Amino acid sequence: MTTLPVEIIERILYYCDGKTLLNAKYVDETWKNIVEFLTQKTQIWKWCCFEEIPQNELVNYSEKYENYNDEDKWLNIYNTWYSWQNIKENVQFATFLCPAEIPRITYVAVSGNYIAVGSEDGRVKIYEKSWGLLHTARYQAVRITEITFMSDDEKGDSDSDHVYILLAYKTGTLVLTEFDGKLNELDVIQDVKLHSVYKKYLCYERRGGRITISKLCRHHPERNQIFCEITFLRIYSPNEVSCLHMWGGVATFLINNEVKVLKYDQNIAPVSSVENKVKIKFCLKNHPRLERSCHIYRDDIIICASTSSDMEQFLELFILGEKDQYSKKLFNSWEVLQANITCMFLYGSVFILGDDIGNIYFYHVPSWKTFNIRDYQKKIIIGRHPIIGIDVKENREHRTFFVTSSFNIHEVIALTPLII
Structure with a gap:
């Protein structure tokens, strides 16, 4: 055989996609050595990640990767992303109860080597990744509703x-606090109704209808003004x-039923730069005492959970398109899951639902147009209490999902095949 x-x-593999490179390692020892040579001498796996993984997914993976300086980071990200295309066959799950004793948990956030846990009495506790307590503090004696790690630069x-x-x-x-062994208060913003964070940027709505976009300015001359305002707009009553x-x-x-967008990556004038993207029509409007909770994922997906007075719950999914174009789907969560959804989490192409009886459901979503709440790839029973929050981090061996109820935090470790 010739x-x-x-x-x-080597020349052929240099121009192949990542899936071909992964399979080439199993041809024989020579092919494996060639792939390893390309891995060491070029940025081939970084190229594969940027060319094959959708950009809005890749941002998630690179931000949540545990060790930013890992030399094999892009190879590991690609391998994990490829494995998760088939959750049923390629991913094995193990669930562990965390050892930390925290009364009345309200929120958990994870970043790098740190785990931050908030509670009903207003305390925040910072743990290292093996659950050793590093520091605890309380700034207000009321419930913490959300915790977010922020970054002062793009890296x-x-x-x-x-x-x-x-x-x-x-x-x-x-x-806003900083943690360098202990928590130190840097800035306080009052009367905030809603907020969202992306890297070093903060967007928030205050009572009275003003929406502000600010960014972290680490070297700002006045220490008590570490948030630098970029732009703002006003929303007037009866808009909500x-x-x-x-x-x-x-x-x-x-805003009501209108989707608006505002670009914030440069200094822009307030109000005049707001775009009206689309008006959406809710399917559920006339149910008695309807309670609706909406979430925007990335910039083109809106999912609303609506619960009526008889505890029947529906999910409305809106897929936003160009200029007044959108498509929508409606699901009855009780009919499908026999429970009400209490938590939703999107990470890369993986969508996770948590319900009020302690279950979580994993979906691989290559396209929202084909998404169906019935087609979950994995169901895991966490406990008997409603799921209130989910966060994630990943490293070379696995992704770890931190699944939270009011009483416990469980680590759901998702193992993917190791690269030989």
Whole structure:
């Protein structure tokens, strides 16, 4: 049998996609050595990631990767992304109860080596990744509703000894802190109704209808003004902001039934630069005492969970298109899951639902147009209490999902095939 010269095989593999490269490692020892040579001598896996993984997914993976300086980061990200295309066959799950004793948990956020946990009494506790307690603090004696790690530059600093943490309280107070062994208060914003964070940017709506976009300015001359305002707009009554979300240079708002967008990646004039993207029509309007909670994912997906007085719950999914174009889907969550959804989480191409009886459902979503709530790839029973939050981080061996109820935090470790 005639074989090709090594130089020819190397040249061919140099132009192949990542899936071909992964499979080539299993041909024989020569092919495996060639792939490893290309891995060491070129940025071939970074090229594969940027060419094959959708950009809005890749941002998630690169931000949540545990060790930013890992030499094999892009190879590992690509391998994990490829494995997750088939959750049923390629991913094995193991669930562990975290050892930390935290009464009345309200929120958990993860970044790099740090885990931040908020509670009903207003305390925030910072743990390292093996659950050793590093520090605890309380700025208000009321419920923490959200915790977000922020970055002061585009590269992120989640693996350094200095991180920014934004704490949201039910009183409408946002507290920016820094953690360098202990938590230090840097800035406070009052009367906040809604907010969203993307990297070093913060968008928030205050009572009175003003929406502001700011960014972290680490070297700002006045220490008490570490947030530098970029732009703002006003929403006047009877308009109401249902939800807002920042993603990749664009802030998206759902105001009544109108979707508006505002670009914030440069200094822009307020109000005049707001675009009216589309008006959406809700399927559910006339149910008695309907409660609706909406979430914007990235800049083109809106999912609303609507619960009527008889506890029947529906999911409305809006896929936004160009200029007044959108498509929508409606699902009855009780009919499909025999439970009400209490938590939704999107990471890359993986969508996760948590319900009020302690289950989580994994969906691989290559396209929202084909999404069906019935077609989940994996169901995991966490416990008996409603799921209130999910966060994630990943490394070479696995992704770890931190699934939270009011009483426990479970680590759901998703193992993917190791690269030989």
